[in-house]
Amino acid sequence: MRIAYFVSASTYPRLATFVVNEMSEIQEAGHDIVVVPLYSAPPSPVHHETFARLNPVAILPASLCDAKVVGLALWMCLTRPRRVLRTLITLHWSAGLNPYAHAALLAITPKALATSWRLRRLNVDHLHAHFATHTATCAGIAGVVSGISFSFTAHAYDIYCTTPKLRNDTLCWKLRHAHKVFAVSEYGANLLRQRLPVAQRDRVHTVCVGIPMHLFRAEPPPPWGGVLRLLCVARFDEKKGLDTLIDACALLRQQAIRFHLWLYGDGPLKEALAGQIARLGLGEHITMSGPIAQEEVARQMAACHLFVMPCRKDRRTGNMDGIPTVFVEAMACGRPVVSCPISGIPELVRDGETGLLLPPDNPSALAEALARLAGDDTLRIRLGQQARALVERQHDQRLNARRLLDGLTGVQPLR
Secondary structure, eight states, rough: EEEEESSSSGGGSSSSSHHHHHHHHHTTTTTTTEESSSOOOOOOSOOOOOGGGGOOOOEEEOSHHHHHHHHHHHHHHHHHHHHEEEEEHHHHHHHTTTHHHHHHHHHHHHHHHHHHHHHHHHTTTTTEEEEETTHHHHHHHHHHHHOOOOEEEEEHHHHHHOOOOTTTTHHHHHHHSSSSSEEEHHHHHHHHHTTOGGGOOOOOOOOOOOBBBTTTTOOOOOOOTTEEEEEEEESSSSGGGGHHHOOOHHHHTTTTEEEEEEEEESSTTHHHHHHHHHHOOOOEEEEEEOOHHHHHHHHHHHSSSEEOOOOOOOOTTOOOSSSSHHHHHHHHHHEEEOOOTTGGGGTTTTTTTTTEOOOOHHHHHHHHHHHHHTOOOOHHHHHHHHHHHHHHHOOBHHHHHHHHHHHSOOOOOOO
């Protein structure tokens, strides 16, 4: 089968690692991959060695709109006028009174129509998009106009955000027209099912994000040495709760608990978080650095005692994490995770079984949980071992690629 993957950016390093890893597994299962980038983007300074596995049969032009895109879009309007008109009218109707949703549709439509022509020429059998927003919209238009079935995987912000600028007001249209729909958590899948008639809810499936288990191996924890080694790898934005983590570190210092936090990432709150660390005098206890490659993440996991990220719901936008992939990576290395019971996180971080959960925005509770793990080697190691066992069952990327293929086409044995 030849599958076209709709992705956001044109260069692999700009893509989420789990998307490229999934495409690689589908390819190695004997299927052809065509990459459809929604827009062009400069290369990322972070290089992931695992991306070298992916060898698509074609990568479509990345430009969102140029002369050729407009020409092909007009050709599709002339050759399939009824299908194009019906698709666009129903999509804009679903967008309601949201001007941001209508603007996004106007921006994406030429690219989607041009892509429908290109994919038919490439004899593509199925279209799949990661994230239920613009990539899924592009796949949906291209699929309906070309007559090729499409599906998408929903994650987090693409179904949780509530502000008009970020809200996915065309989600119901995509749910109705998709051949199959996938979500990375049962929590997310249930939200999607509620938007469909009862008779159609069986088209929504849960397929967890997979990771390369050979890269994230179970490792014995580092020697104790009297210092608790904490790790957090995240985008520096509101939903990660990193300000709560820094406040909790200040409380650990007050309690004379020896620790060090390695904090890796980038994002809009970078300067605010650096200022908070300086204001609290935590420079000796927190090392803050930029984004790191997947291979370096695995090395840092092996060097820490536990992973911590106190996720929250962004009160302004409604955005929150689904199940952070970095949690899966930490648990695969045998490290317990400390977080909060937000959206699908309790499906992975099971309180007292694979990690500890505590209320969001509560530095005292977080500091207490970290202090508890600092003083109990047996608990920390047991949680880590059970975390690894759960990830082996739920998040092996090869097994999850099989589950995705089963959902799309029936049983497709992997080679």
